[in-house]
Amino acid sequence: MANFFKLVHNENVKIYVRIRTWVMFGILAFITAIVPFLIYIAADGIGMASDGVGAWDGMLLTASVTFFLNIIFTVIVAADSVAGEYSAGTIKLLLIRPWSRGKLLLSKYLSVVLFSLAGTALLILFSAIFSLLLLPGSGGMAEMLPGWSAGKYTAFSLLSRYADLFVICTFAFMLSAVFRSGGLTIGLSLFILFMQNTLSLIFTPERYSWAKYALFNNMGLSQYMVSPVGGGGMTLGFSISVLVVYYIIFIAISWIVFVKRDVTA
Incomplete structure (x- = not known):
């Protein structure tokens, strides 16, 4: 088990040793910090900064x-x-290591999941800090639904967004393993991400019975915050x-x- 943890550590090193990773974290931190400030400016302009927009609202809007960037x-x-x-030609060097292919693949997958959790933790932390500092109002988009407290509403919304991230992340990882092309993997994964709502509107469970089993219709679990039953009885x-x-x-x-x-050699 200790050797496997070292393997996971090595895969994490491959991610975090790259300048690209820290640039992405920096961009995510900057955008997450600036959005509550922009919300404050917009709310102040219409006289809602003091009590119309609260910290929970700031976290939700941020x-x-x-999360799309994440x-x-x-x-x-x-x-x-x-x-x-x-693409780097290092796959042969990887496979001659004294670990099974299954463990190598698992270590890579875990490192990707840990990266997704790190990015999510970063955006939640920054959005919470700057929303609390800039948006101390008592308003509540987060309290518009009966039976939902602001904290519960925000937590479920964030969890729902991470569920989408987790699924798309796993989908991208699969494509990476199957097609061995980073560009194709990114393109197809982002297609699912940005076309999700459009496809859901076209292929509705009410019109097509098979649509309730489609991936895009089952993502966005926050839809069940409004109603416990979705389209087609989902x-x-x-x-x-x-x-x-x-x-x-x-x-x-x-x-x-x-x-x-x-x-092949």
Whole structure:
């Protein structure tokens, strides 16, 4: 087990030794810090800064902006995780190590997940600090739904956004292992991210019965904060179950392809 932790550590070193990683963290921190300030300026301009917009609202609005950036950065790291070894020609050196391919793949996946958690923790921390400093109002978009406190509403919203990140991150990791192309992986992953809402509007569960099993219709779990039952009779438990099935499929494909693929000399 200690050797495996060293393997995970080595994969993390590959990520954090690159200047690109710290540039991404710097951009994420800067945007997360500046959004509450912009909200304060906008709210102050219409006389709502004192009591109309609160810290919880600032966190929610900031997260709605910066989580997209966090997902993009995580996809970039996931796309490079396996595909980068092929493009750099280091895959053969990796495979001659005294570890199974399955453990090598798992260590890479865990390093990507840890990066996603680090980015998420960073944006939550910065959005909380700057929202508390700049938006001390008592207002409450976060309290508009009956039965939801501001804290509970914000926590579930952030958790829902991370669930989307986690699924897209795993999808990108699978593509990286299958296609060995970082560019293709990033393109397809971001296509799913930005087309999710559009595809959900076109292929609705009310119109197409199969659509309730589609990945894009089960992402965005925050929809169940408004109503416990979604389109086509979908529920929170149903969507989570569908996402778990997709997750297992993504992981299985990644493992089968990486373990079985022949790396020619």
